[in-house]
Amino acid sequence: MPPLTRVLLLAALTLPPAACRLPLTAHRTAVAVALTATPTATPTATPTATPTATDPCERVAAAQRVLLEAVPPPPDDAVLPTDLTRCIPTPRGAWSLEFDSIHWDTASPSWRGHWSLAHYDAAHRRVAVALTQPGDSRAEDLTPAAENLEVFSPYSSLGSETEAFDYDGDGEPELALVLTLGLHESADPIRGRIWTFRDGAIDLFAPTRDIDVARVEDVDHDGRPDLLVTAPFNTTAEAPHSGFTYAIEVPAWVFHSVAGGAFSSNDAVAVSAARTACPSAPSRTLRTPTEVACARAWSLPTDAVQAAITRGCRRRAPVAGTGDPCPELDAMRAFAPLDAPTQLGPTAVPTP
Numbered sequence: 001m002p003p004l005t006r007v008l009l010l011a012a013l014t015l016p017p018a019a020c021r022l023p024l025t026a027h028r029t030a031v032a033v034a035l036t037a038t039p040t041a042t043p044t045a046t047p048t049a050t051p052t053a054t055d056p057c058e059r060v061a062a063a064q065r066v067l068l069e070a071v072p073p074p075p076d077d078a079v080l081p082t083d084l085t086r087c088i089p090t091p092r093g094a095w096s097l098e099f100d101s102i103h104w105d106t107a108s109p110s111w112r113g114h115w116s117l118a119h120y121d122a123a124h125r126r127v128a129v130a131l132t133q134p135g136d137s138r139a140e141d142l143t144p145a146a147e148n149l150e151v152f153s154p155y156s157s158l159g160s161e162t163e164a165f166d167y168d169g170d171g172e173p174e175l176a177l178v179l180t181l182g183l184h185e186s187a188d189p190i191r192g193r194i195w196t197f198r199d200g201a202i203d204l205f206a207p208t209r210d211i212d213v214a215r216v217e218d219v220d221h222d223g224r225p226d227l228l229v230t231a232p233f234n235t236t237a238e239a240p241h242s243g244f245t246y247a248i249e250v251p252a253w254v255f256h257s258v259a260g261g262a263f264s265s266n267d268a269v270a271v272s273a274a275r276t277a278c279p280s281a282p283s284r285t286l287r288t289p290t291e292v293a294c295a296r297a298w299s300l301p302t303d304a305v306q307a308a309i310t311r312g313c314r315r316r317a318p319v320a321g322t323g324d325p326c327p328e329l330d331a332m333r334a335f336a337p338l339d340a341p342t343q344l345g346p347t348a349v350p351t352p
Helices: 056-069 268-277 289-297 302-315 329-335
Strands: 005-011 086-090 093-105 110-121 126-130 149-152 156-165 174-183 190-198 201-204 215-217 226-229 236-238 245-247 253-257
Touching (some): 056 093, 056 110, 093 156, 110 201, 126 201, 149 156, 156 215, 268 289, 289 329, 302 329
Antiparallel strands (some): 005 156, 093 110, 156 174, 174 190, 215 226, 226 253, 236 245
16 A cells, blocks of 8 residues: 555635745645746746656646646735645646636636646546636546636635545555635635546545545544544634624544545544544533534434533633623534534433
8 A cells, every 4th residue: 555645735815825834733744736837027938848758747747837837927915826736746647736827806806717727647648637626515536627717816725635545555646635715804715625527527535525524633643544523513703893704613523534435424433533532421501512413423313412401501601702601502502403423322311
């Protein structure tokens, strides 16, 4: 099985690209090849010569440089998001995040264009799918789109976390891709998916097709990256007096990677992680969204959860700056009927 490969990259459009790259942790190996160079100030620079290299990432890097050299310079405060292109070598070719087109739209103002996830084999045959940005209500579009990238600059950023690992053991790694759209004074939408290349096509990895991945981490240090998921409790609330939104703090449930490509949210590893986040059965009062999510992990019935929320909010002092004992009450009520991915066992219904 090929070694685990992890690449972290973040495109913060208000800073120069070199200042935005995150360091890799010491126990991981960086094998990604940057596809970009610093854009020229000349709007119509002469394209570089067609490369003769056989390595897929070298050829892709050269093609991306040609594309970016032709992009007219944007305003001074709008940095070209070049860190959104990256090539990750694999035993049989490469995975690549790449621009098909990009331009500065003065009217928006924003960077707009077409952005793809591509797979190359050793002969440089390309298969690609159009990516869906976080916050976009459309499902993954597996056919080309006119434009699927829009990043408002300097008020937003687009970051990505990638992890290449051969989950199903077929010799070619799957790609975990978690995209985060950084918004100014608002909650940052996240879209995480696992992609696979099989039978000449890119598709969502079947065992994780319905899993909304928040981040990827090898929780039990067995060499297989696990998935951390905040759904179905991942939601936002409005900050008092400002109208801006923020992500409500909830537990991250572990989907443990096991041999053969499956993921378990209720094996020993997943349950141990959930017990760390939710160490005890719920009490008679529930006062935060995390406590409600944990109550559902402990299988407290919906009506008992609702009653515990009522008691908790009645007895809780107002939260500083809000004057409200339960400013996230709407989310807590909405959580009450939801099932936690990890179940910690039934618990006795608290006495009223």
